[in-house]
Amino acid sequence: MKALILAAGLGTRLRPYTLALPKPLFPVGGAPLLARHITTLIQAGATSVAVNTHHLHDQIDAFIKETDWGVPVLVSHESEILGTGGAMKRLVDVWDAAPFLVINADVVCDLDLKTLYQAHLNGPALATLVMHDHAAFNSVAVDDAGRIRMMPPRALTAPPAETRLMAFTGVHVVDPKVLSVIPDGRFYSIIDAYQELLDRGERLAAFLPSGDATKADTFYWRDIGTPDQYRRTAYEQLLPQALAAAFGEGTYAAATTKRTPLAGDGSDRRWYRLATAGRFLILADHGLREQEPPAEADAYTQIGRHLFRRGVAVPQIFMAEPFSGLVFCQDLGNENLQSRGAKLLAEGRCDHLGTLYRQVIAALIDLNIEGAVGFDPAWTYQSPAYDQDLILEKECRYFLEAFIGGYLGWSVDDALLVDELISLANALMAASIPGLVHRDMQSRNVMLHEGRCYFIDFQGARPGPLQYDIASLLVDPYVNLPADLQARLFDDFRAELVSRLDCDSRALERGYRLCRVTRNLQVLGAFAFLSQVKGKPGFAHHIPAAADALVANLNHPEMIPSPRLTELAAKAADAVNAQKAR
Secondary structure (H helix, E strand, O other): OEEEOOOOOOOOOHHOOOHHHHHOOOOEEOHHHHHHHHHHHHHHOOOOOEEEEEHHHHHHHHEEEEEEOOOOOEEEEEOOOOOHHHHHHHHHOOOOOOOOOEEOOEEOOOOOOOOHHHHHHHOOOOOOEEOOOOOOOOOOOOOOOEEEEOOHHHHHOOOOOOOOEEEEEEEEEOOHHHHHHHOOOOOOHHHHHHHHHOOOOOOEEEEEEOOOOOOOOOEEEEEOOOOHHHHHHHHHHHHHHHHHHHHHHHHHHOOOOOOEEEEEEOOEEEOOOOOOOOEEEEEEOOOOOOOOOOHHHHHHHHHHHHHOOOOOEEEEEEEEEEOOOEEEOOOOOOOEEHHHHHHHHHHOHHHHHHHHHHHHHHHHHHHHHHOOOOOOOHHHHOOOOHHHHHHHHHHHHHHHHHHHHHOOOOOOHHHHHHHHHHHHHHHHHHHHOOEEEOOOOOOHHHHOOEEEEEEOOOOHHHEOHHHHHHHHHHOOOOOOOOOOHHHHHHHHHHHHHHHHOOOOOHHHHHHHHHHHHHHHHHHHHHHHHHOOOOHHHHHHHHHHHHHHHHHHHHOOOOOOOOOHHHHHHHHHHHHHHHHOOO
């Protein structure tokens, strides 16, 4: 048996995602569609496989060449698309007298292709088409005897009596005699060829796995031609693998798994709890990747797996397909450091609160030190390191544009502040103790589960100053720790870090003080942006506490002089507190 995979389409319905990656290379269930098809065809007995190409053909060519498939895989490049029929006719010299099997590259199904091929050999038809009952695609007239009577579009307007409309799956076995009705060297649809054969009185057969044309078949079939269809298929194919990886082999399916949306936070990702037979996973849905990797899902997956291997307290990632944006993780429950910390603070139980934070800090030091070992900056998706440029652009400018300009509506001459901001960035990096930075170490990103703390939202991790995460954790406005407790917790952090790294204690504290300020700037920019631009007003509630903290941090005796920034911060704090009072 020889076979053809139709893979030349432009993928227009999947744009912009097909602008960088051709549809046949979209991953489904852990492998590109094209690889799945080639492997399935070979398992069904294909002795050679042809693949027609056009859009981004160089990527498909390279993909085919990098693997020894065990049988010849021929690439038929079309400088101009020839259509489904034209593609078959172009390969007329490849086919022999035996029927060949054709499959569209953008379908996913669990059909037994060997049985299909044998069914065609056993029948009198010139072609055998796999049919399916799928309301959105039903357009071929099939009678109760399993004969195809009319093709679209005619079947949609005047189907013969005693027929039902069914969907053509894009999988068919074709006798080479069919090629006689297809013109040479131009675009031509196999659907038109089939209709012409029917008009001549030739026989076309419908293949239904149930063997009964009067009943709906239940085999798995999906067309991934649109983003929604692809996302659905990617989820359905990956979910059973994720559940098996987490809980051992078993019978798992999307249809029997309950998917419950969870409340998100500042990002655009969507979160779900997946439940089946009393077992739970978390799905982080980043959306389809539009850019060249690494994107956020790539960073989340690679960094998360690295941290887990290093023994850092992060959820285990059981399965991921970064292009589809789907990442299946360990379920850590619903309680985070913010909820428990705020409760302990409200109850005046500061000793318990301190004990809880010391547990978090011990795990944080492991992340900062152990996570840095073997960390590859190529995994990062925003910037490869926390450096002067990041401080100036993503923290200082973010503060000025999103908070001062966007939230408060003030006009500020950046030139008056630029020297102070550059000095701030340079001083911080000069005092930096190198390690791995989580970059968003705050109480909502620390989960409490079965007596342990776990860090989530680690996709922004990158090399940077060890002082940044501890500063971020302690100035976190979600819990708003008392100043004396912050001081004691930092002393504990410093003592442990100095004992493990033998670092300069004075530089450690100096960098910590500077990081408190830069983190404050970033937080205020983020809260302003999320509340005003992203339509998440709950973040505005925390702006007054963050503004007051910035003033206190800028006025600390260990802080480098920044009079203009300090004056601006004080005015801003007065303004947001006045708003709060109203």
